[in-house]
Amino acid sequence: ALEQMLYNHKSPQLFTVTPQFGDEKFSLQAKLSFRTNPDGSYSLVPHFIRNEPQLDQEFKGYTFTKEDKAELHKTGNLGKVVDLADPKTGEIQKCLVSIDKLTNEIEAMPVNKIYIKPKVANIDLDMKAIGVLKNGGLIREQHIELPNGAKFTADLQYSASKRDIVFVNSDLYRHNQAQEKGEQQQARDTWHNADGSLKRLERWCKIPLNEQQQADYLAGKKVLVGEGKDRFGNDCTIYFQYDPKKGQPETTRVYPDRNKVVGVAEESKTQMAVNNDGKTNEATKNMKEPLQRGQAAPKDDNQQHQQKKPKGPKI
Incomplete structure (x- = not known):
């Protein structure tokens, strides 16, 4: 992952990050990348999972047509060069556009920065084929043989998200696409297992939960977590319970004397x-x-x- 990120790519896989809101932490899945700051330093940037790609919104000055949306949903790639505005400089650049299949993030790659290797798997690419790929086109019905021995027929296309050639319109691609979709749905859901059951929680509001508390939560009961403090330092008793309407647990705080609790203790x-x-x-x-x-x-x-x-x- 680090090697990919050092070449201005996102990590190929998802990582668990835990942002904190108030006194509670939430485990979320995200890809990671590096951002260069004006002073020359680098920052780690999370790319969180979106429910769906925002194709109805304008993207860097470009509005997706009905045909564009259909193509992006079908292959993950727009399949043509479009003019996009650089958000920092306003400069118009010719780019290819793709969707990250794990995060649903829309990504663009300037054509003048695309590098295509002369060989993909067992397929040798001449300059004409490379030109087609740089313009978003397909090299159709190639007989692919991978180093692991897998053989299949697929079209080749450049992905702005992966910064590389991908296999589309093949049985293997459709299998991988379904697998990625399943991984995406599982990663997006913090509170449930793959089969839809509740995940067991070992802590809540930084307080460890014993076996009985964990079992009560899984049974849908309201659980007494213990004594704690809210974000203002007020003493309170903390409860939590799974809310089936919201699809996540909710916290309840009970104060010894609620009338005395006004903002700051x-x-x-x-x-x-x-x-x-x-x-x-x-x-x-x-x-x-x-x-x-x-x-x-x-x-x-x-x-x-x-x-x-x-x-x-x-x-």
Whole structure:
């Protein structure tokens, strides 16, 4: 995967990434790639799975026709060169367009950056054939023999998503396409197994679940997870239960005294005002370190010394 990514490709397979929203983490599947930043450094970019390719929306200034959509659904490739606008510079480039079969992401490849090897599997390509492929065309009914011994007949076409020649309109392609679709549906569903049953969860809100809690969740029961805190630091009792309408588990938090819970816990209000809002009070205005949770005054001799007003210069 790393070798592919170093050549400006996406990883060929999906990886599990765990973005965090508030105090909860979610496991999602994504392909990965590198992005070059203006300062020359690199960032890792996730390409999450989409429910379907956004073919009804304009793509880099191009609107897909009914025929375009049919071709993309059939082979994954547009099959022709189109003019697309570079999103950074606005420059118009002649490109091939394809759909990533695992993520449903629409991708483009400028024709002037396409490199096609002179041999694909056992097929030798002359300059005329390479020219056809660079323009999105098909080299039809080629008798393919793979190094593993597999033999089949297929058309050759360039994929902007894979940055390589792919086999289309063959029994092997249709088999792979069905397999990829099954993998895509399974990867998209975080909460269910391939057979539609609920996945067993070992933790919720960072709290480990015992065997009984896991069994109760799988049975559709409301599960008492334990005592925890919400994103504002308030103490609460956490429950969760699978919601069949939403197709995912939902969290419920019960507070000891709900009327006292308004945004930030009372004990943390001074800390929030000083550290986040830049406010001061007489007890902490000269301190250099950020306040800790529940702190409203100097915590030790060092901070007490910082808080003393400095004397003026000697004359």
